Every structure is written in C-alpha cells, then in structure tokens.
Amino acid sequence: MIFQLYLQGRGVEAIAKQMDALGFPTPAQVAGKRNAGFYWQGSSIKLILQNPHYVGDLVQGRSHTKSVTNKARETVPEEDWVVISDAHEPIILREDFEAVQSLMKSRSVKRPKMKKHLFTNYVYCADCGTSLWYIQFRKGYVCGSFKKHGATACSSHAIKEE
Numbered sequence: 001m002i003f004q005l006y007l008q009g010r011g012v013e014a015i016a017k018q019m020d021a022l023g024f025p026t027p028a029q030v031a032g033k034r035n036a037g038f039y040w041q042g043s044s045i046k047l048i049l050q051n052p053h054y055v056g057d058l059v060q061g062r063s064h065t066k067s068v069t070n071k072a073r074e075t076v077p078e079e080d081w082v083v084i085s086d087a088h089e090p091i092i093l094r095e096d097f098e099a100v101q102s103l104m105k106s107r108s109v110k111r112p113k114m115k116k117h118l119f120t121n122y123v124y125c126a127d128c129g130t131s132l133w134y135i136q137f138r139k140g141y142v143c144g145s146f147k148k149h150g151a152t153a154c155s156s157h158a159i160k161e162e
C-alpha cells in the first residue's frame with residue numbers, strides 16, 4: 001500500500017498520516033521498541049520505500065559499527081553494499097520499486113527551503129508541548145502536532161503572527 005500510494009503521487013508525510021488514520025502500528029511498535037513513538041513518521045515511510053528487502057534482494061552491509069571500540073553505526077555508500085538479487089520471495093514488483101526510487105530522486109531536488117520565521121523554535125503548544133509551526137496561508141502559527149497528525153493529536157491553537 002505504501003508503494004502504491006507513493007506511485008500515485010502521495011508524499012511520505014501524507015502516507016504516514018494515512019497509516020495513522022488506518023490504525024497500522026509503526027515498525028518500532030511491531031518490534032516492541034521501548035522508545036516507539038505514537039505516530040508514523042515520514043522518515044520511516046522513506047526507509048520502507050528504499051528497502052530492497054521488499055523486492056526479494058538480500059542486502060548486507062548497509063551500515064556498520066564505526067570501530068571495535070565505538071558501537072555507533074554509520075551508513076555505508078550504496079556501491080559498497082553486498083547485494084544478492086532475488087534471494088527470497090518478493091512482495092513488491094521490481095519495476096514498482098525502481099519507479100519509486102527514480103521518483104524519489106526527482107522529487108527531492110525541487111523541495112523549497114523552509115522560510116525562517118521569528119518565533120520558529122521559540123513558541124510551544126501549551127497542551128502538547130510541540131513547537132508551533134508557521135503556516136504561510138494562515139499568516140500565523142499552529143500546533144506542530146495538529147499540523148502533522150490532525151485533530152486526533154491536538155487542536156490547531158492558531159496564533160496570528162502579528
């Protein structure tokens with residue numbers, strides 16, 4: 001569903017919202033991680049869309065620990081991955097997967113830079129504690145949690161910039 005929605009033109013944030021709306025647990029929730037967030041994030045959608053596991057490839061060495069003494073992981077450039085194609089049954093068509101990869105490249109270049117606003121990172125929602133986001137067409141700020149996850153998360157708490 002995630003791949004189909006992306007190919008239909010939805011962005012990763014919109015897909016994350018839809019996953020929330022349909023009540024799907026996040027990968028971290030499924031894995032039972034203690035710090036699992038309550039909502040899907042665009043970044044996890046993006047990781048899924050880029051994961052070659054879904055086309056049946058076995059990919060190893062996408063990240064490695066920095067050194068014997070430093071256990072922090074760092075990502076390895078794609079050309080250095082160990083890829084065994086068609087190692088298992090795919091759940092995503094290779095042509096869909098490749099269409100998503102090229103679409104992602106073309107979409108990422110034309111993203112406009114976010115304009116800085118006076119109170120960005122200075123004002124927070126009194127109800128949920130999320131920072132308020134500047135919304136161009138409203139000429140003011142709304143709760144970031146409401147902006148991202150809708151009315152189930154918080155209410156707008158709109159404040160005019162003036």
Ligand SMILES: [Zn+2]
Nearest residue numbers: 125128143154
């Ligand atoms: Zn709020």
